[in-house]
Amino acid sequence: MSEFIQYTLQGLAAGGFYALSALGLAVIFGVLGVVNFSHGACYMLGAVLSAVLLAELNVGFWAALVIVPILMFGFGVLMERLLVRWLLELDPLYNFLLTFGLTLVIVEAVKQRYGVSGLPYQVPAGLGGQVSVGSVNLSVYAIFACLFSVVVCVAVGLLLTKTRIGMIVRAATEAPDRTRALGINVGLWVTPVFGFGIALAGLAGVLAAPTRAITAEMGSNFIIILFAVVVIGGLGSILGAVVAGFLVGLVEAYGIAYAPTYAQIVIFVLMALVVLVRPSGLFGREEVA
Amino acid sequence: MSEQMTAKVDVDLAQPSILSRRNPLRYVMLLAGLAVLVMLPYWIYPPVAMDILCWGLFAISVDLLLGFTGLLSFGHAAFWGGSAYCTGLIATHWGVPFPVAVIGGAVFAMLIAWPIGYLSVRRTGIYFAMVTLAFAQMLYFIANQARDLTGGENGLQGIPRNFFGIELVETDPFYFYYVGAAMILVGILVAWRVVNSPFGRVLTAVRDNPARARALGYDVERYKITVFIISAGLAGLAGGVFAVSHQFASLQELMWTTSGKVVLITVLGGIGTLWGGLVGAGVVVTLEDYLASSGFEGIGLITGTIFVVIVLLFRHGIWGTARNVLRRYVLERRGRRRD
Numbered sequence: 244m245s246e247f248i249q250y251t252l253q254g255l256a257a258g259g260f261y262a263l264s265a266l267g268l269a270v271i272f273g274v275l276g277v278v279n280f281s282h283g284a285c286y287m288l289g290a291v292l293s294a295v296l297l298a299e300l301n302v303g304f305w306a307a308l309v310i311v312p313i314l315m316f317g318f319g320v321l322m323e324r325l326l327v328r329w330l331l332e333l334d335p336l337y338n339f340l341l342t343f344g345l346t347l348v349i350v351e352a353v354k355q356r357y358g359v360s361g362l363p364y365q366v367p368a369g370l371g372g373q374v375s376v377g378s379v380n381l382s383v384y385a386i387f388a389c390l391f392s393v394v395v396c397v398a399v400g401l402l403l404t405k406t407r408i409g410m411i412v413r414a415a416t417e418a419p420d421r422t423r424a425l426g427i428n429v430g431l432w433v434t435p436v437f438g439f440g441i442a443l444a445g446l447a448g449v450l451a452a453p454t455r456a457i458t459a460e461m462g463s464n465f466i467i468i469l470f471a472v473v474v475i476g477g478l479g480s481i482l483g484a485v486v487a488g489f490l491v492g493l494v495e496a497y498g499i500a501y502a503p504t505y506a507q508i509v510i511f512v513l514m515a516l517v518v519l520v521r522p523s524g525l526f527g528r529e530e531v532a
Numbered sequence: 533m534s535e536q537m538t539a540k541v542d543v544d545l546a547q548p549s550i551l552s553r554r555n556p557l558r559y560v561m562l563l564a565g566l567a568v569l570v571m572l573p574y575w576i577y578p579p580v581a582m583d584i585l586c587w588g589l590f591a592i593s594v595d596l597l598l599g600f601t602g603l604l605s606f607g608h609a610a611f612w613g614g615s616a617y618c619t620g621l622i623a624t625h626w627g628v629p630f631p632v633a634v635i636g637g638a639v640f641a642m643l644i645a646w647p648i649g650y651l652s653v654r655r656t657g658i659y660f661a662m663v664t665l666a667f668a669q670m671l672y673f674i675a676n677q678a679r680d681l682t683g684g685e686n687g688l689q690g691i692p693r694n695f696f697g698i699e700l701v702e703t704d705p706f707y708f709y710y711v712g713a714a715m716i717l718v719g720i721l722v723a724w725r726v727v728n729s730p731f732g733r734v735l736t737a738v739r740d741n742p743a744r745a746r747a748l749g750y751d752v753e754r755y756k757i758t759v760f761i762i763s764a765g766l767a768g769l770a771g772g773v774f775a776v777s778h779q780f781a782s783l784q785e786l787m788w789t790t791s792g793k794v795v796l797i798t799v800l801g802g803i804g805t806l807w808g809g810l811v812g813a814g815v816v817v818t819l820e821d822y823l824a825s826s827g828f829e830g831i832g833l834i835t836g837t838i839f840v841v842i843v844l845l846f847r848h849g850i851w852g853t854a855r856n857v858l859r860r861y862v863l864e865r866r867g868r869r870r871d
Contacts, residue, residue, distance in 0.1 A: 278658045329844055335658045336604050337843055340799065343792055344839025351832030467669045467788060470662040478659070504677050511670035515651055518663060522654040 245379040250500040251493065256385040256454070258492020259392025260286070260447045264465070265472045265484035266399060267443030272478050273416040274436045276335050277327060280342040282444050283466025284349040289315055289448020290457045291353055294362035304367035304453065311449045312442040319441025323434045331433075346466075354459040361456040370453075388450050395446065396485045403481060412436060468495075471514040477527020487525060565807075569713060576818070578705040579777060584810070584817045585716040586774040591797040591809030592723045593766035598795075599804025600727055601759050602739030603653075606661040606791050607668030608767050610648065611641035613785030614671060615768030616775035620688040621681070623776065629694050631715060634772030641768025642761050644671070649760035653753050656742075665788055672786040687782030691775055705777075712773045719769045720810075726762060727806060735759055767794075796839050802849025811850050 293307035403409035414422040476487030498506030572581040619637030695701040737745040775781040801808025
């Protein structure tokens, strides 16, 4: 039983990384209609940036938690302004391909600069060690990562549903033309939303940095699982992205614990089942084909 | 998402070729193409020539889906790599002549394409790309786990190249090229036949207006699954020849980067042009070969940049651009003659 609780916690922590990134992916898709292939690379950049900040500028984890998302926001803004923008009018597949090419460039650049071996990063002071609840030993950092991602997801959820900014973004997602008719400059919102989505991926990267191996390739597998997450959750749905993120994290953790051979495969089987039974995803709206 | 990729780039594919069947230029181009095919191993290192043809057919198989059915498969590595492994296993364990093994590999690719296609066509557009990508990754993990069969990270080494005891083909890459090229040519002919058939017409209809195609009584999903399986078979054929040519099948063949590379080749050659795949493969494979031999390590930087640039500025691809130029020229001349 105690093991089961440990695996659950690990799953929820890993799920937090997926949920945060998938949230970013879903927000970008919602407003721009772009599926950002480079999301995994941005997650990797977030982790690499926090490791580099620590090594070269001695910026710790807590500061990185704030600085890295801001840097990634800037990166996202540049990406949208310089590249993604030109293809928004075309079929979304073009931006999918564009961001794929960008992924190759980013991953290769990081590989050239920092090598293929992992960058060092420690669990921040105060979050190391384990806490015992009864007979169960739980990693403090995993609890923190899990709670932190839940808080951020809830905050983003509240931002989208309870504030004026959120209302505008949701309106722009649902009916861009009507939103424009109401006097809102939708084009102006596109860039910050893209940056925001990228920042979320970067934030997930910072959170993952203390527990995962920080390499140029760490986003490669991540992005494909992320696609599985959004297919399961339904790409148009913010709630779906978060719930499916935690779900996939759990499935993965139980898989690694109880059936290590099939751990990775189970996620895709889950995806296949969802596609079979409910093609639009657990929380997705029916597609108009 | 109903508007498909090709429709927006105004590559008016549905139009018949600008050169009528009687036009001698058609035959000149066909002969020139065949001549290049024959002369290729004289000009460049034969294994590289073989690679170009394999990647070319692979790209054509992707174009069959992307250009003619409007489906972007981002998981075609599953069929290329799956067939590479299957071909290798058949050739190693049964010692049959390699064309038989390659056909076995292609059939295997079609067999796995059936369930993958069945599930994937339930989604369209960008979702289709993501679902196929995920399924291909699943196959990658399976191959990685099944170490006894696939050799895991070491791959399948020393695939024999039996060919009816004809030693020249078995040992000399130069002669092997011609046998391999013949097999690839068969694949290309199949693709060409599919596109230029009533079946291909329905595919174009499905691409341009799925709702109308359905209203006209065509079972859209069945057509999509069928062309998906055909495409997988062609990718498998290419992957099998590739594995025999290298006498090696590795996890690299199943990686999503392989799926990405073939899409890059297809877009570079020109979406919906069929022949563009061969041109794109020629460019990408020779470039990679050149970069690798010059000791440059960041190949991803170059291919990634090419990808970004062609998607931003050069969406018609090489063949598509050439065709548009030719069309303009021919139309202009016709216009002048009428005056």
